Amino acid sequence: MNFNEVNEVAQLKAETKLIARKRKKSSKLDVHRYQLCKLFHAGATKAELQRWLIKKKGMRVDWTTVKRWLDKNA
Template sequence: MMFNEVHEVSQLKAETRLIARKRHKPSKLDKYSVHLRKLYEEGASKAELQRWLVRRGVVVNWTTVKRWLDRNA
């Protein structure tokens, strides 16, 4: 049996793609996406958005709000 490095590398890359798939779990902030975007566009800070969410019963850290805004705003 001969060793084919090109085949081995392509097989390893295919395995990596399967292992590293993104999870598609929706964020609990998605429910408030329209409101969060509008508040952020009007100048609300990430900490203020976090407090706004707490008033509505959504307990998240401000870094969660930051990451959500980085991806969605």
């Protein structure tokens, strides 16, 4: 029995595609996309955006969630 590394890698990549599906559910931050992007480009930090979401919008989010969202969307 021979080991074929090319076939093994192809199988692993196919499995990875099945496992790493894209998220279909939108983020709750998407609703405030315009305001978040405007505030961020005006100089607000991620922690300040988190406070804005808590105070003005009543959304409880961690600043790392805001960071990840901004990395993808801003």
